[in-house]
Each structure stands twice: as structure tokens, then as C-alpha cells.
Amino acid sequence: MSVFTMPSLGADMEAGKLVEWLVKPGDQVRHGDVVAVVETQKGAIEIEVFDDGIVERLDAELGQTLPVGAALAEIRSIGEAAAAAPAAQPAAEVVEARMPAAAPTPVLTPAPTASPPKQRVAAGLGASPAARARAAELGIDLADIKGSGPGGAIVLADVTAPATEPAPTSAAPDRGAFIAEMRRAIAAAMTRSKREIPHYYVTHTVDLGAAMAWLDAVNAGRPPEERLLMGALLMKAVALAAASEAAFNGHFGPEGFHPTERVHLGLAVALRGGGLVAPAILDADRLSLAALMGAMRDLTARVRAGRLRSSEMNMATLTYSGLGETGVESMAGIIVPPQVALVTSGAPQPMALVRDGAVVARPAVTFTLAADHRVSDGRLGARFLSEIDQRLQSPEAL
CATH class of the missing domain: 2.40.50.100 (RNA polymerase II/Efflux pump adaptor protein, barrel-sandwich hybrid domain)
Structure with a gap:
């Protein structure tokens, strides 16, 4: 049992x-x-x-x-x-004992016929929290709605007000309360992380010239939906570096640090309206770039639809957060317990780098490692970021 x-x-x-x-x-x-x-x-x-x-x-x-x-x-x-199974028999006997002895069949007034229960929403896949809240405000039964989200999940866009009634205006307070509660939970967890984990930080800027040239060549013959993004290359390099540097991949518990052989890379995804989640892409180091790109797209879509699995939320061994096209050069993050490291990258952009004694403009990105000083130190952190750099100089091997 x-x-x-x-x-x-x-x-x-x-x-x-x-x-x-x-x-x-x-x-x-x-x-x-x-x-x-x-x-x-x-x-x-x-x-x-x-x-x-x-x-x-x-x-x-x-x-x-x-x-x-x-x-x-x-x-x-x-x-x-x-x-x-046989133990269930006495219960049946008790039920039978409560039934009256055989008697003349009485004349009974037919009871009103109950409406059959409606089928579970979207074959059990449910609805996003925002969709549930909106449906409650409008008085709409989710069982009457066909979901357009992944796997038939009902998302906010599927829930619309009846044509004969104006849409209520009370959604903002409920949504605001939801975001406020999320922020409260995040603040509590990150405060505990900074209080209990001795953080240290290492930063390194990586030349992306080779990676961008290779990416342009690979994407040239592909339709838009099959093209790779730079984010996939950055994530794969981080995952491969984590596989070779065990001190940054695993969990710290009551008995100390437990490294793991498998790299389940958490991907930080911003939620619409505020907040952040970091579900894991399992075995990220073993996926091809195309498979990793597909996993990133799928994960992001399901995050936005409010449909994630528990294994994705509690199995990450290391987290990566990319600032994408925000224009920000770098960010120092806070480790997500019980993990022992967090890697962030700024927006890839032209930077002034020294090459062959001359200052030149090169496409580059700045990585920042936040690591747990109970498990590693600055020397190991520098080696970890150098490993990421080396991987990105040979993008065809990722």
C-alpha cells in the first residue's frame, strides 16, 4: 500500500x-x-x-x-x-440487511428525472486558472466550452461572455489578487533562498560569431516553424556544461549535496500579467537541438495555457533564465532550492571585444552564474562558464 x-x-x-x-x-x-x-x-x-x-x-x-x-x-x-477483494463482501451484506423484506409493490410517485451529469471538462484536461475565474464571473459552465489549448485544455480566450449580456467588469481585482498571491509566494521562497544559501556570482561574456553564422546557415533552408533560435543553442551549451561539471547539477538536502547524472534543465518562463515559473526539460543535454527547440516551444505554450505536469515542476536539477531580446546585458539571479546553481544570460547583441589586438564589434552574450558556496567555489564557477563558452564556439557539435 x-x-x-x-x-x-x-x-x-x-x-x-x-x-x-x-x-x-x-x-x-x-x-x-x-x-x-x-x-x-x-x-x-x-x-x-x-x-x-x-x-x-x-x-x-x-x-x-x-x-x-x-x-x-x-x-x-x-x-x-x-x-x-473478498473483504468487500461484508459491506454488501450490510447494505442488503438494511433493505426491507419482500412486500406488496407500493404505488410510487415517479421522481423527477435528473439531468445526466456533464462530461468532465475537456476529457479531464481541465482549464487554466484564468479561464476558470473568468467562467465563474460570467456564470458559464466549463463543460459547455470546447478548449483550444494544448490537448483540448480550455484557455482564457475560449471563455467569452454571452452575446445577450454585457461582460462583467470585475475581472481585474481577481486577477490582481492572483498575481499578488504569486508574488508573495515567490518573495517568500527567494528570501529564504538568499538567507539560507551562500550565493556567489561569476560573469563571463561569450563571442557568438561562430554560433550565429552556423545558425544562419542551418535556418536558411527551413520553414519558419522549424527554425532554431539562439536560445536553443545557449540552453544546450549550459546543459552540456552541467553534465561535465557535477558540482552545479543536483540538489542540496539535509544530508548535503547530491549530484545527479541526468540534466533536467529548468527553463524560466514569464507568465502573462506577471510572475515566473521554471519547469524542467528532462535530459536536456541528450536532446538534439531540434528536439530541444520543440521542447522549449511546447513548454512555453503549456505554461501560457496553464497546463504543466508535476514532474516538470519538481525535477529540475539546474535552472536557466534568458533575457531574450530585452536589450539588458546581464542579470544576477537567485538560486531555486533545492538546486545549487542558476545560469542567466543577457540579450545577445553587438559588443566591443578585443580580437588580435584590435577592438571590434562582435555579436556576444553575457552569462552570469549564481552558485551555492557550500558545494562549489569561484574557480569551479569560472571553469563551468568557460565550458559553456567552448561549446558555443563549436555549434555544429551541440
Whole structure:
């Protein structure tokens, strides 16, 4: 017998609200199956199960807000379930004992026919928190809406006011409260991180001339939807460097640092309206650039639709945050516990670099490493950033 509990979906999560069960007692589940949807400050997360077996019972009700570690359900192995099956017979006998003895059939007044229950929203895939809030304000049943998000998920754009009634004007306060709560959770987690983790920072500027030339050549014959972005090259270089420098890839727990062989690279994605999440791309160092580019697009789309999985939220071993086209040269970040490092990159842009004794304008990007001094030091940090630099000088090998 195993207990399925509320998982930790990030350092800033203290509790989650159960909004949907996708299984019922008696259902068979396998490792990786999505069994529930939980709402946190950062959106609706699909919760996966990590044990094979049969759902014995559901211990949490819809609408409950439960702390991390609280019991949600019990799952028995198939062998245990088969052995326990006869035990259910006494319950049936009790039910039969409560029934009256045979008697003349009375004349009964027919009860009103109940409307059949509506099918679960989007075949169990649910809706984003913003869509749920909007539907509640408009008095719309989500079961009547066809979702346009990934996998049929209902997103905010799918929820529209009835044509005969004006749209309410009360959405802003609710949305503002949601963002304020998210900011509160992020602030608490980052304050704890800075207080408990001895941060140190190392910065390095990388010449992107070779990477940009290679990228232009590769993209020349591809349609827009298949082109690679510079962000994919930067992420792949970080993932490969993490695979070779174990001190920056893993988790720090009560017993100290535990490095991991697999690189699950968290990607910081900004939410519309404010806030940030950093779900993981699993085995990022082993993906081809095309596969990594596809994973980035998929992850970003699902973040914006409010549909992520628990494994993506709690398995990151290192986080990367890119400032993209913002024009900002660099940023020093705060480590996401229990990770021990965070890599940020500024916007790729022309910079004055010295080449062969002359100052020239070259496309470049500045990386900043925030690392845990309990695990590594500045010398190792410098070597880690140099490894990223070397990888980007040979983009064809990424």
C-alpha cells in the first residue's frame, strides 16, 4: 500500500488546491499517469502518480487546499488489491440487511428525472486558472466550452461572455489578487533562498560569431516553424556544461549535496500579467537541438495555457533564465532550492571585444552564474562558464 501525497511543485509552494480528480476508486494506474489537477500560485498543475497499482480510495475532496505532503489517495499494488477483494463482501451484506423484506409493490410517485451529469471538462484536461475565474464571473459552465489549448485544455480566450449580456467588469481585482498571491509566494521562497544559501556570482561574456553564422546557415533552408533560435543553442551549451561539471547539477538536502547524472534543465518562463515559473526539460543535454527547440516551444505554450505536469515542476536539477531580446546585458539571479546553481544570460547583441589586438564589434552574450558556496567555489564557477563558452564556439557539435 502506498500513499499518494500532495507533491512539492517548487520552493515557493506551501499548499495546493485540488480542483480535479481524473481517477476514481478501482481504477488501475501506471507510473507517469496523470491522476489529478492541483492549482497553485503559478497555475494548474497536472499531478502524476509514480506507483503502479489500483486506486484504493481518494482521501481528498475537490476544492480542498492541502499542504505539501498531505495524503491525497491510497494506491495498492495489483496483488494486494486482488487479495483484499473478498473483504468487500461484508459491506454488501450490510447494505442488503438494511433493505426491507419482500412486500406488496407500493404505488410510487415517479421522481423527477435528473439531468445526466456533464462530461468532465475537456476529457479531464481541465482549464487554466484564468479561464476558470473568468467562467465563474460570467456564470458559464466549463463543460459547455470546447478548449483550444494544448490537448483540448480550455484557455482564457475560449471563455467569452454571452452575446445577450454585457461582460462583467470585475475581472481585474481577481486577477490582481492572483498575481499578488504569486508574488508573495515567490518573495517568500527567494528570501529564504538568499538567507539560507551562500550565493556567489561569476560573469563571463561569450563571442557568438561562430554560433550565429552556423545558425544562419542551418535556418536558411527551413520553414519558419522549424527554425532554431539562439536560445536553443545557449540552453544546450549550459546543459552540456552541467553534465561535465557535477558540482552545479543536483540538489542540496539535509544530508548535503547530491549530484545527479541526468540534466533536467529548468527553463524560466514569464507568465502573462506577471510572475515566473521554471519547469524542467528532462535530459536536456541528450536532446538534439531540434528536439530541444520543440521542447522549449511546447513548454512555453503549456505554461501560457496553464497546463504543466508535476514532474516538470519538481525535477529540475539546474535552472536557466534568458533575457531574450530585452536589450539588458546581464542579470544576477537567485538560486531555486533545492538546486545549487542558476545560469542567466543577457540579450545577445553587438559588443566591443578585443580580437588580435584590435577592438571590434562582435555579436556576444553575457552569462552570469549564481552558485551555492557550500558545494562549489569561484574557480569551479569560472571553469563551468568557460565550458559553456567552448561549446558555443563549436555549434555544429551541440
